[in-house]
Amino acid sequence: MPRLDDVTRGRILHGGDWNPEQWPEETWQEDVRLMREAGVNSVTLGVFSWSRIEPRPGERDFGWLDRLMDLAHDHGIGVVLATPTASPPPWMGRLHPDTLPADADGHTELWGGRQHFSHSSATYRRLAAAITEDLAARYAGHPALTLWHINNEYCTYDHGDEAAARFRTWLRHRHGTLDALNTAWGTAFWSQTYGDWAEVLPPRRTHYLKNPAQLLDFRRFTSDMLLECFTAERDIVRRHTPHVPVTTNVMPLWSGLDAWRWAEEQDVVSVDLYPDPDDPFGAQHGALVQDMTRSQARGPWMLMEQAAGAVNWRPVNRPKPRGLNRLWSLQAVARGADAVCSFQWRQSRQGAEKFHSGMLGHAGPDGRAHQEVRRIGADLARIAPHVAGRTVTAEAAVLHDWHAWWASDQEGGPSRAAGHAEILTAWHRALWRAHVTTDVAHPEHDLTGYRMAVVPRLHLLTDRAADNLVAYVRGGGTLVCGFGTGVVDEDDRVRPGGMDERLRALFGIRTLHEWWPLEPGATVETAGGLRGTLWSEELEPDGTADETLAYRGGELDGLPAVLRKGRAWYVSTLPEPDDLRNLLGRVAAGAGVRPVLDGLPDEVEAVRRGGLLFLLHHGRDEVAVDVPGTHRDLLTGATVTDRVTLGRYGVAVLAP
Known part of the structure; x- marks a missing residue:
């Protein structure tokens, strides 16, 4: 299987999306000249070019792309060639309305934006395969081709009729029979029992709360359908170019795709990353996404998109201050990236993203953003021979699972404030502030290589994952587990006692009597001075814990907030940031996990x-x-x- 190393060959890829079809052809020569001066060695072509390649059904116009491929190669710039299937041309929606997705209200999403395709549409898949086939056949032997980029930021949901039919097929494969489906979804509640497969629909608008197990399966189905679209195009380009790696770019920490499963289907794992430059913890958000992507890649990975300056989609879009783009670019390299690319090369003058920055912005070559891009290119060239292909080693792992995220993301729970991503971020941030390098791992992965594993929150925990955590502790690992973990099984069925019994035994908990979520801004205190936010739990210990930290005051006075039994810790609240950093730092030290460097300033x-x-x-x-x-x-x-x-x-x- 080809890898990123086969493309980089001791370099760090530097460049970004190049959309020259938006510009007069006389700018193309200037583009490649400026690229060379900025150290750009890689560009992505064709991401949103379907209507240019196929202006009318069945026609093909490759001449402009031929010239661009040749131009890039003549200037020593490799091409990441994209299939243009993320944004079908208007004629497709007009002639084939079955290719358009529908939202949960049944409204059809029309052309005029992007990602306006139904992942379940047989017509869309046929037309996407046809243009991918022709693209791959034409450029398979071109010397500029270094990497295939399939589609772009897969993120489409579809509640339409064709998606409903595929959903039923998917459910038959997963559950087998209607009786099994009714059992898995708990349809005895609210008289939802299905007597015919034709009655089963995607979770469309309802009068009141939707069935959470149905929602969970629909999220799984959506991820799988989009993955089918990816692998269909991947298999076409692989057939033509088995030596060329294939990737697609996922959005950072996005709930829509099971990125663990997607990573297994890619030669190169890529991510788009846009931390808010006004966020004081923007760097930590970047570090979390980078650690997650590196862990999915199990080695070097590709930063497919970042911004040279401002984006255009926040309510207020502030540019990156002087030096911040360089800092965050080198942070990505530090955490395993062998490619640092941006969207896009030349900032658009028209369209929805004309205020999204470019490597070559509206200010031109003398603009501050472009001058910083040049410095980044020089920096990457200096360090590449020493760092490309090297690994980042971590002794601690943060556990994360998309299915647990999907199951916890529902309206009918104890607290809508307890968001999976926010809790995951808080725990990773505490370790980041303690200067502990972490991988991100799936709870069913082999954890034996880590001295310490932390579970911020895994609302859904499979039997295999629960057994894995128990075995990890019995094998000498140190586990720290946050509140609300192991509450439901893989069908979103609450486990007896409100927490998996294996976990209760592991932590020394006899009974979880009640969940006690906190109002925003409210806190709880412990006898040891730790202050908790967001959540608390009424726990009855079984007397086997080696150490407890009790709540002080309120309804839970005297009951355990934190328990330790051997190497297993349970934390029934979300400690305030400094308290969580200190707690995890203490546990890490006891597990033999040291900071990267002692005595580091906080910043x-x-x-x-x-x-x-x-x-x-x-x-x-x-x-x-x-x-x-x-x-x-x-x-x-x-x-x-x-x-x-x-x-x-x-x-x-x-x-x-």
């Missing part, structure tokens, strides 16, 4: 990749970092002894 992030130490300063004021020994900073060529000084958004990449 400095440290990551080791291969034999290199990346120091990333997320503050604006100059700071000194102790680095015992003598090192060479690969970015400057300077020798550093015992201490390095980092300025505003400064970075050092230290080699021994």
